[in-house]
Amino acid sequence: MKKxxxxxxxxxxxxxxxxxxxxxxxxxxxxxxSPSVNQETLISTDLLAEDIHFKLDFTSPDLLGYKTLAVNxxxxxxxxxxxxxxLLSIAxxxxxxxxFLTELLSGMLTLAETTEVTLIGGDTSASTNKLxxxxxxxxxxxxxxxxxxxxxxxxxxxxLTGQIGGSALGLELLQQGKRITDKSLTNLEKLALFAHLKPxxxxxxxxxxxxxxxxxxxxxxxxxxxxDLGHICQESNVGATIDLTLLPIFPSASLNQALNGGExxxxxxxxxxxxxxxxxxxxxxxxxxxxxxxxxxxxxxxxWLIEGERKTPLLAKGYDHFA
Amino acid sequence: MKKxxxxxxxxxxxxxxxxxxxxxxxxxxxxxxSPSVNQETLISTDLLAEDIHFKLDFTSPDLLGYKTLAVNxxxxxxxxxxxxxxLLSIAxxxxxxxxFLTELLSGMLTLAETTEVTLIGGDTSASTNKLxxxxxxxxxxxxxxxxxxxxxxxxxxxxLTGQIGGSALGLELLQQGKRITDKSLTNLEKLALFAHLKPxxxxxxxxxxxxxxxxxxxxxxxxxxxxDLGHICQESNVGATIDLTLLPIFPSASLNQALNGGExxxxxxxxxxxxxxxxxxxxxxxxxxxxxxxxxxxxxxxxWLIEGERKTPLLAKGYDHFA
Numbered sequence: 104m105k106k107x108x109x110x111x112x113x114x115x116x117x118x119x120x121x122x123x124x125x126x127x128x129x130x131x132x133x134x135x136x137s138p139s140v141n142q143e144t145l146i147s148t149d150l151l152a153e154d155i156h157f158k159l160d161f162t163s164p165d166l167l168g169y170k171t172l173a174v175n176x177x178x179x180x181x182x183x184x185x186x187x188x189x190l191l192s193i194a195x196x197x198x199x200x201x202x203f204l205t206e207l208l209s210g211m212l213t214l215a216e217t218t219e220v221t222l223i224g225g226d227t228s229a230s231t232n233k234l235x236x237x238x239x240x241x242x243x244x245x246x247x248x249x250x251x252x253x254x255x256x257x258x259x260x261x262x263l264t265g266q267i268g269g270s271a272l273g274l275e276l277l278q279q280g281k282r283i284t285d286k287s288l289t290n291l292e293k294l295a296l297f298a299h300l301k302p303x304x305x306x307x308x309x310x311x312x313x314x315x316x317x318x319x320x321x322x323x324x325x326x327x328x329x330x331d332l333g334h335i336c337q338e339s340n341v342g343a344t345i346d347l348t349l350l351p352i353f354p355s356a357s358l359n360q361a362l363n364g365g366e367x368x369x370x371x372x373x374x375x376x377x378x379x380x381x382x383x384x385x386x387x388x389x390x391x392x393x394x395x396x397x398x399x400x401x402x403x404x405x406x407w408l409i410e411g412e413r414k415t416p417l418l419a420k421g422y423d424h425f426a
Numbered sequence: 427m428k429k430x431x432x433x434x435x436x437x438x439x440x441x442x443x444x445x446x447x448x449x450x451x452x453x454x455x456x457x458x459x460s461p462s463v464n465q466e467t468l469i470s471t472d473l474l475a476e477d478i479h480f481k482l483d484f485t486s487p488d489l490l491g492y493k494t495l496a497v498n499x500x501x502x503x504x505x506x507x508x509x510x511x512x513l514l515s516i517a518x519x520x521x522x523x524x525x526f527l528t529e530l531l532s533g534m535l536t537l538a539e540t541t542e543v544t545l546i547g548g549d550t551s552a553s554t555n556k557l558x559x560x561x562x563x564x565x566x567x568x569x570x571x572x573x574x575x576x577x578x579x580x581x582x583x584x585x586l587t588g589q590i591g592g593s594a595l596g597l598e599l600l601q602q603g604k605r606i607t608d609k610s611l612t613n614l615e616k617l618a619l620f621a622h623l624k625p626x627x628x629x630x631x632x633x634x635x636x637x638x639x640x641x642x643x644x645x646x647x648x649x650x651x652x653x654d655l656g657h658i659c660q661e662s663n664v665g666a667t668i669d670l671t672l673l674p675i676f677p678s679a680s681l682n683q684a685l686n687g688g689e690x691x692x693x694x695x696x697x698x699x700x701x702x703x704x705x706x707x708x709x710x711x712x713x714x715x716x717x718x719x720x721x722x723x724x725x726x727x728x729x730w731l732i733e734g735e736r737k738t739p740l741l742a743k744g745y746d747h748f749a
C-alpha cells in the first residue's frame with residue numbers, strides 16, 4: 104500500500120478542477136470555496152460498507168469507485184441541482200493490493216470528469232478487515248428552486264425515469280455466480296449486471312427539471328419504489344395510486360425486484376397535470392431516457408397498486424439497515 | 427436496534443438549528459442552506475474507525491460521539507473559521523446495544539449545542555463487525571481570511587495553544603488498563619485520559635485569530651507536532667527551529683509523546699514578529715488557554731529541535747495509516 108501522504112499527493116497531482124470558485128482543495132485542514140451568487144448549497148452523504156452495500160468479489164475496483172460517486176451524485180440529481188464538489192473518506196484494510204486504491208479512484212474520477220465534479224478533500228484510514236467508503240457530495244441550485252420531497256399535491260401525476268428492477272435483477276445474477284467478465288452472458292444479463300454495478304445518476308435530467316420549475320416533488324430510487332414513493336407521500340402528506348400496467352419494469356425483472364429492489368437510481372417525481380406538456384418538452388431533450396407516467400397523487404393518505412380492477416396496498420418494503 | 431427510519435425520525439425530532447440560513451436539514455435527498463454573504467465555505471471530513479482510532483472498551487458512547495465531532499470542529503478552528511453544519515455517517519454492527527447510538531448522539535449533540543453547529547444530514551448503515559463514524563463539517567470565514575498552511579514566512583514566530591503529549595499519555599494509560607471510571611485515578615491521570623477521550627477544539631481562539639488577520643499559517647495537532655509542523659513547512663516552503671525548553675509539554679508526558687503522539691487538537695500557528703503584541707491582545711481574551719512561543723520559521727528548509735547548544739533534526743514521526 105502506498106503511504107498515506109504519497110496517496111494524497113498522488114490525488115493532488117491529478118489537479119482536476121471543474122470550477123472557478125474553488126480556492127483550496129485537497130491539502131489543508133479544510134477545503135475552501137466561494138458559493139456562487141444567488142445559489143443555495145445542496146449537500147448529502149452516502150456510506151458504502153463492504154459486504155453490506157457491495158462485495159469485492161462481485162465488482163472491480165474501478166466500478167466500485169464509479170458507483171460510490173454515482174449514488175452520491177444521484178442525491179443532487181434528485182434535488183434538481185448541479186453537482187460541484189465531493190469529499191471521499193476511505194477506511195482500507197491492509198490486505199488489499201497496491202493498485203486497488205488507484206483503480207478505485209480512477210473509476211471515480213472518470214465519472215467526476217464527465218459530471219464536472221471536483222474532489223476537494225477526504226480522509227484516509229486503515230481498517231481492521233473491511234473496506235468502508237464515504238462520500239459527501241455538494242451541489243448548487245438557484246435559490247428557492249430545489250425540488251424537495253414535500254411538495255406533491257393531490258392530482259399531481261407521478262413519473263419515473265428509465266426502468267426499475269434491473270439493479271435487483273443484476274444483484275440476483277451476481278449472487279447466482281454470474282460476473283461481468285463472463286463470456287457467455289446474454290445482452291440482457293449484461294445490462295442487468297451493469298444496472299447494479301454502474302448505475303447512471305440522472306443529473307442532467309434532474310437539473311433540466313429544476314430549471315423548468317415544474318416538478319412538485321422528487322426523490323431518487325435508492326431504497327426501492329415502494330419505500331421511496333412512501334417518503335414523498337409522508338413528506339407531502341398525500342397518498343398515491345400506481346398503475347402496475349404502466350410501470351417501466353426492466354425486462355425479466357420480477358415485480359418484487361421492481362417495487363422493492365432499490366438501487367436503480369432513477370428519478371421519481373410529481374408534476375401538476377397542467378404542466379404535463381412542459382414535461383414532454385423537457386423530456387424531448389433526453390431522447391435516450393424514457394420518462395413514464397406511472398400514477399397519480401391522492402389526498403387520501405393510502406398508497407395503492409392498481410391493475411385494472413384489482414387494487415392492492417403498496418407497502419414500503421425497501422431495505423432497512425437497522426431492521 | 428431502532429429501525430433506521432425511527433432513528434432518523436428521532437434525530438429530526440431533536441430539531442436543533444443554530445442558524446437562520448438552513449433551508450432543509452435531515453429528511454430530503456440533500457440538505458439545503460444559503461451561504462452567508464461575503465463568506466467563503468470551509469469543508470472537511472474525518473473518519474473514525476473502531477480498533478484503529480478508538481476502542482469501545484476505552485471510552486463510552488457519549489465520549490466517542492463528543493470526540494468524533496470535536497476532531498472535525500478542530501479542522502474548522504485550524505482555518506480560523508466559524509463552524510456551522512455537520513453530516514454524520516454511521517456504519518453500525520448489529521451487536522451494539524439499543525442505547526448505544528442514542529448515547530453516542532447525545533454526546534455529539536452536547537458539543538454541537540455549545541459550539542452552535544447543526545446536524546443537517548447523514549447516512550446510516552449496518553456493518554459486518556466494526557463501528558465506523560464519518561463526519562463532514564462545514565464552516566464559514568470572511569472571504570480571503572481563511573488561515574492556510576502555506577503562508578508561513580522566514581522569521582515568523584511559531585506558537586502553540588495549550589499543552590501537547592497529554593492525549594498520547596492518556597492513550598498509554600488506557601492501554602495499561604486505566605479507565606475514567608476508576609476511583610483511584612490521580613488528578614493528572616484523569617486529565618490525561620480526558621485529553622485523549624474528550625479533546626477540546628480551539629474554535630473560539632482560532633476564529634479570533636482569523637478576525638485579527640495576524641496568523642500567516644495554522645494547523646491543528648492531529649498527527650503530532652513533528653508531522654504537523656512538517657505540513658506547514660512543506661506547504662510554506664520554509665524550515666523551522668523549535669526550542670525544546672519552551673515546549674508546553676503535558677506534565678509527565680514523554681518528549682516522544684509530545685512531539686509525535688498527536689491527537690492533542692491544539693493549534694500550531696505562525697505570526698510575523700511585528701504582530702506579537704497583537705497576538706498577546708487576542709490571547710488575553712482567552713485567560714484559560716496558554717499560548718506559547720515555541721520557535722521560529724527559517725528560510726533554510728530543515729527542521730531542528732534545539733536545547734541550549736544541542737541541535738537535533740526534528741523528523742516527522744506522526745502516525746501514517748498506510749505505513
